[in-house]
Amino acid sequence: MQIMTETAQQDKLPIAKGSTEQISSHVRDHDGSVSSNDKLARLVGKIDKSDISSIKQVVTKLVEIINDPDSGAKELKDVIDKDPPLSARLLKRANSAYYGYRRKIYAIQDAIVCVGFNTVRELAISQKVSEVFQDNSSYEGYSRPALWEHSFAVALCSKLTYTKEFRQPGENIYVAGLLHDLGIIAEDQFLQNEFRLALEESKRNRQNLPDTEKKTLGFNHSDIGREIADSWEFPYELVKAIGSHHDPEKAEGQSKRVILTLYISDYICQRNEIGYCDAPYKKDERLYYRCLKELGIKGMAMNLIVQDVQKEISDLKSAGWL
Numbered sequence: 057m058q059i060m061t062e063t064a065q066q067d068k069l070p071i072a073k074g075s076t077e078q079i080s081s082h083v084r085d086h087d088g089s090v091s092s093n094d095k096l097a098r099l100v101g102k103i104d105k106s107d108i109s110s111i112k113q114v115v116t117k118l119v120e121i122i123n124d125p126d127s128g129a130k131e132l133k134d135v136i137d138k139d140p141p142l143s144a145r146l147l148k149r150a151n152s153a154y155y156g157y158r159r160k161i162y163a164i165q166d167a168i169v170c171v172g173f174n175t176v177r178e179l180a181i182s183q184k185v186s187e188v189f190q191d192n193s194s195y196e197g198y199s200r201p202a203l204w205e206h207s208f209a210v211a212l213c214s215k216l217t218y219t220k221e222f223r224q225p226g227e228n229i230y231v232a233g234l235l236h237d238l239g240i241i242a243e244d245q246f247l248q249n250e251f252r253l254a255l256e257e258s259k260r261n262r263q264n265l266p267d268t269e270k271k272t273l274g275f276n277h278s279d280i281g282r283e284i285a286d287s288w289e290f291p292y293e294l295v296k297a298i299g300s301h302h303d304p305e306k307a308e309g310q311s312k313r314v315i316l317t318l319y320i321s322d323y324i325c326q327r328n329e330i331g332y333c334d335a336p337y338k339k340d341e342r343l344y345y346r347c348l349k350e351l352g353i354k355g356m357a358m359n360l361i362v363q364d365v366q367k368e369i370s371d372l373k374s375a376g377w378l
């Protein structure tokens with residue numbers, strides 16, 4: 057078994073890939089209690105053995121397809137074909153009144169032709185990711201369906217910002233939106249007592265959840281999400297975006313646009329109270345406008361985009377898909 061060096065123990069984050077068990081057995085605070093870094097490493101280890109990791113393979117493959125310009129409809133069909141429940145849900149969705157096709161669609165291939173490659177790709181990702189949000193437990197204003205509505209709205213808002221404002225497809229932005237709060241699901245599933253206490257304390261102190269988590273756990277759901285995305289070997293840009301979604305000031309280099317877009321989308325969806333809000337108390341409006349300025353986007357443009365998001369969500373709800 058590998059023993060961590062002193063330097064590695066001091067440099068607690070990020071966790072080295074594939075070494076979560078080794079870290080968890082060796083990093084302890086001076087008083088013998090389990091350190092927050094150890095707790096985070098154990099948590100990521102548990103996720104990899106849980107139903108949450110069922111989304112890993114399909115999402116990884118779909119992210120690869122999104123990032124590979126040579127990938128086409130055949131690769132997309134192959135991924136969906138390998139997951140019968142996903143295929144069934146996708147066909148049901150393509151045949152729903154929402155898309156308004158008169159001809160019945162029986163095959164994924166036809167769905168890709170009728171509904172469109174990009175739409176099917178996004179549908180496949182959102183259907184697969186939604187699997188881990190399907191628990192009805194709720195506590196102190198939090199519930200998985202409300203978190204799913206929020207995540208879906210942020211994904212849509214981020215994608216629309218890319219297509220309308222930057223005229224770019226934004227390869228990873230939709231997935232970043234869907235998965236940015238995945239760390240909350242991990243807390244809900246594996247640190248339920250601590251998570252409930254954090255929700256209570258956040259409400260009692262009128263402090264945003266990420267700040268309360270940092271205080272009570274030593275890390276927050278952005279850290280958890282970053283470690284999951286890293287252990288699943290997602291593209292660097294996606295790992296950074298998930299890990300920095302509450303700290304856009306740390307954004308730099310090539311990932312900056314993705315991180316800032318995710319931040320402004322998360323912010324405006326919360327300001328409009330779409331689904332669950334993890335930061336309802338102290339809204340840093342100046343930071344929001346600084347990010348907009350840096351991205352070259354007008355506040356009014358974001359207001360129009362969020363209206364489109366609200367309309368889409370309301371249509372999907374009426375059609376029974378959300």
Ligand SMILES: [Fe+2]
Nearest residue numbers: 236237301334
């Ligand atoms: Fe968050």
Ligand SMILES: [Fe+2]
Nearest residue numbers: 236237322334
């Ligand atoms: Fe969020």
